Amino acid sequence: MEYESVIGLEVHAQLDTAAKIFCGCSTEFGAEGNSQTCPICLGMPGVLPVLNKRAVELALRSILAVGGQVQPKSIFARKNYFYPDLPKGYQISQYERPLGTGGSVTVHLDGLAKRVGITRIHLEEDAGKSFHPEGRAIEYSLVDVNRCGVPLIEIVSEPEIRSPEEAYAYLVALKQILQYTEVSRADMEKGKLRCDANVSVRPKGQKEFGTKTELKNMNSFRAVQKALEVEIARQIKIIDSGGKVVQETLLWDEDRQAVAPMRAKEFSDDYRYFPEPDLLPLEVSMDWLESVRKGLPELPEARRRRFIEVFSLSDYDASLLTSERAIADYYETAVGLYPNPKMVANWINVEVFRFLKEKKIFIDDLKVPAAELAALLKKLDSSSLSNTMAKEVLAAMVETGKTVEAVVAQKGLVQESDEAVLDGWVREVISAFPKQRESYKAGKKQLLGFFVGETVKKSGGKANPKLVSTLVKKHLGE
Amino acid sequence: MTFQPSDVERYAKLARLALSEEEKARFARELSSVLEYVGQIQKVDTSGITEYETVVPLPPAWREDVVEPSLSVEEALANAPDRKDNFFKVPRVL
Ligand SMILES: [Zn+2]
Numbered sequence: 001m002e003y004e005s006v007i008g009l010e011v012h013a014q015l016d017t018a019a020k021i022f023c024g025c026s027t028e029f030g031a032e033g034n035s036q037t038c039p040i041c042l043g044m045p046g047v048l049p050v051l052n053k054r055a056v057e058l059a060l061r062s063i064l065a066v067g068g069q070v071q072p073k074s075i076f077a078r079k080n081y082f083y084p085d086l087p088k089g090y091q092i093s094q095y096e097r098p099l100g101t102g103g104s105v106t107v108h109l110d111g112l113a114k115r116v117g118i119t120r121i122h123l124e125e126d127a128g129k130s131f132h133p134e135g136r137a138i139e140y141s142l143v144d145v146n147r148c149g150v151p152l153i154e155i156v157s158e159p160e161i162r163s164p165e166e167a168y169a170y171l172v173a174l175k176q177i178l179q180y181t182e183v184s185r186a187d188m189e190k191g192k193l194r195c196d197a198n199v200s201v202r203p204k205g206q207k208e209f210g211t212k213t214e215l216k217n218m219n220s221f222r223a224v225q226k227a228l229e230v231e232i233a234r235q236i237k238i239i240d241s242g243g244k245v246v247q248e249t250l251l252w253d254e255d256r257q258a259v260a261p262m263r264a265k266e267f268s269d270d271y272r273y274f275p276e277p278d279l280l281p282l283e284v285s286m287d288w289l290e291s292v293r294k295g296l297p298e299l300p301e302a303r304r305r306r307f308i309e310v311f312s313l314s315d316y317d318a319s320l321l322t323s324e325r326a327i328a329d330y331y332e333t334a335v336g337l338y339p340n341p342k343m344v345a346n347w348i349n350v351e352v353f354r355f356l357k358e359k360k361i362f363i364d365d366l367k368v369p370a371a372e373l374a375a376l377l378k379k380l381d382s383s384s385l386s387n388t389m390a391k392e393v394l395a396a397m398v399e400t401g402k403t404v405e406a407v408v409a410q411k412g413l414v415q416e417s418d419e420a421v422l423d424g425w426v427r428e429v430i431s432a433f434p435k436q437r438e439s440y441k442a443g444k445k446q447l448l449g450f451f452v453g454e455t456v457k458k459s460g461g462k463a464n465p466k467l468v469s470t471l472v473k474k475h476l477g478e
Numbered sequence: 479m480t481f482q483p484s485d486v487e488r489y490a491k492l493a494r495l496a497l498s499e500e501e502k503a504r505f506a507r508e509l510s511s512v513l514e515y516v517g518q519i520q521k522v523d524t525s526g527i528t529e530y531e532t533v534v535p536l537p538p539a540w541r542e543d544v545v546e547p548s549l550s551v552e553e554a555l556a557n558a559p560d561r562k563d564n565f566f567k568v569p570r571v572l
Binding site for chain 2: 017018019022023024025026032033034035036037038039042050051052053054055075080082083084130131132138139140141142143144145270272275280281283
């Protein structure tokens with residue numbers, strides 16, 4: 001039988017604030033264990049949470065960015081469970097009345113665009129982190145509370161994703177939106193983005209959903225894709241052999257590339273949510289919402305379309321250039337200084353990307369500012385540098401951070417404009433090509449470029465092509 | 479709606495409380511009467527009354543996104559029953 005998979009993703013993204021959501025402790029990553037805590041995030045008796053306004057603002061941005069509805073009034077709720085990394089015994093989250101509902105993310109896969117619906121976006125606090133030191137005799141776990149109270153949004157998608165590749169593409173698109181809007185750094189390695197997946201399969205054409213399982217513990221987008229592939233195959237095998245899929249939570253094991261059931265005892269699904277009595281309902285005024293909307297930058301999808309229209313770029317080039325906001329900014333700065341959109345796109349998408357990959361750096365860390373790339377391309381355009389030379393110069397700029405002028409001077413690539421020197425080269429070239437000389441004199445004026453090219457070549461790329469052109473014309477009687 | 483001793487047992491377990499059989503029976507009785515009282519309140523016709531969460535209108539309380547000093551690690555761990563290095567030490571959870 002042919003099956004179709006039904007996938008919904010729950011993404012937790014850390015909001016890019018300096019302080020935690022309900023207290024003034026820092027959210028800085030990588031601090032010494034338990035050095036960023038206070039009575040509030042340690043859950044001491046008698047303390048009161050006070051909501052970080054910036055966290056709400058960033059959450060609002062994320063809702064607007066996916067075209068969702070901001071609820072004028074939303075309610076915080078307590079999610080109750082016991083786990084050592086949760087000192088209060090409950091997590092403050094939103095349940096029945098989340099801050100945002102609806103919206104969608106546009107996903108590109110195999111040249112097709114598809115919208116994946118968003119169910120809800122809500123605010124919550126993160127829990128702490130527990131470690132389980134390896135060893136036979138070790139009967140303890142260790143807890144670091146630094147992450148407790150770090151602000152998160154949970155973004156829940158509709159079950160509209162139909163394949164593991166689509167899930168991957170959705171995550172890429174969502175991460176792009178979160179980074180463009182500066183809502184989150186969305187860095188999975190630092191735990192700033194986490195993703196759980198719900199997945200079920202059903203015979204193609206069937207309307208009802210099959211029994212779903214929940215996948216946890218994936219630590220990269222590729223791991224999400226792989227875990228889904230493995231789980232979908234497992235479910236199909238069960239159904240094909242006449243069995244039934246059991247609704248359960250499964251943990252992805254990266255080393256074994258397999259899923260395993262989470263021990264049932266660890267968590268109860270009965271969270272006994274109730275409205276958080278220590279916090280007022282969260283009210284968002286129209287004025288506030290409007291000011292957040294005004295501050296929203298151009299989103300990746302809109303920017304991609306604009307690049308195609310305004311700069312006449314291919315879909316491929318535009319997608320690459322808008323993959324990160326910083327790269328798109330870099331491109332636009334360079335094009336502003338050297339208005340040749342296609343050529344700038346080629347140099348960034350091929351040459352610059354190669355260096356970023358080689359050096360494993362982001363464009364912000366590249367030692368060549370956009371203005372210098374533009375300067376280099378201008379030189380290339382005016383033929384004062386050959387294509388090969390320009391690449392050589394760029395490589396040196398990437399290494400040393402020097403300007404185009406400095407590298408060109410250092411490598412002796414300075415353009416030769418001394419008329420006497422140029423005249424010598426032009427004479428040599430003309431006498432070396434008598435046939436072409438006669439043709440030119442007979443009226444084949446397009447051979448001018450040939451003589452200029454040969455002269456520049458002879459000079460090792462140094463000859464100023466404009467002056468050479470004038471000299472060629474002079475010698476051939478014009 | 480009434481509370482059975484088995485319900486009490488379930489919630490006691492979720493709250494990590496150990497109750498005797500007598501306590502389970504007593505709490506089932508007491509919680510049932512609380513529920514019954516709530517049931518009475520739910521019968522009041524509230525259509526046409528605007529929903530509100532507090533009886534005292536309060537201005538929103540905000541915190542600006544400013545980092546304030548945290549406790550020292552020593553202070554944070556001062557009440558911990560057990561510790562190892564910088565961390566709270568708890569019975570193995572995995
Ligand atoms: Zn704190």
